[in-house]
Amino acid sequence: MESAGVQEDAGRAGDGGEATVSPAVRKSMQGNKRRDTRPELIMRELLRAAGLNGYRLDWKVKGHPDIAWPGKKVALFVNGCFWHRCPHCHPSMPRSNVEYWTLKFERNKRRDAETILTLQQEGWKVHVVWECQLKPANRDRTCKRLFPTLARELGKSLRQ
Numbered sequence: 001m002e003s004a005g006v007q008e009d010a011g012r013a014g015d016g017g018e019a020t021v022s023p024a025v026r027k028s029m030q031g032n033k034r035r036d037t038r039p040e041l042i043m044r045e046l047l048r049a050a051g052l053n054g055y056r057l058d059w060k061v062k063g064h065p066d067i068a069w070p071g072k073k074v075a076l077f078v079n080g081c082f083w084h085r086c087p088h089c090h091p092s093m094p095r096s097n098v099e100y101w102t103l104k105f106e107r108n109k110r111r112d113a114e115t116i117l118t119l120q121q122e123g124w125k126v127h128v129v130w131e132c133q134l135k136p137a138n139r140d141r142t143c144k145r146l147f148p149t150l151a152r153e154l155g156k157s158l159r160q
């Protein structure tokens, strides 16, 4: 983890050098993003079940939203609670290398905020769903809160 963080710093400084780094490092530079995480798969399944399909994955705009409807400029991030520092479940802080982690988390949070702001300025509607909101006990509530808005923005009707 330490070395990935260092590489991330090096890569971020230039921002133009992405072509010269390995896929692993590039992935690390994109904020520890992994594709098809379990919460993402759950979210996609819920969306399909509700009739909110037609989305694209990792669309090529700022922040590469996990799920996006580019034609409607609607983006949905599925955030891991630990990496993105969930405001709902307050994930634990590693006990060693506290300084390193504090810095890293601050950077992740700042990057998330910048990404959302940039997308909004470009006319996107941005939604964030947290990993903990997709746990079995919370799923229904999350869908009830989010899906009517999404449906309206997408011009779709919800499948009940």
Ligand SMILES: [Zn+2]
Residues within 6 Å of the ligand: 081, 086, 087, 088, 089, 090, 130, 131, 132, 133
């Ligand atoms: Zn959480």
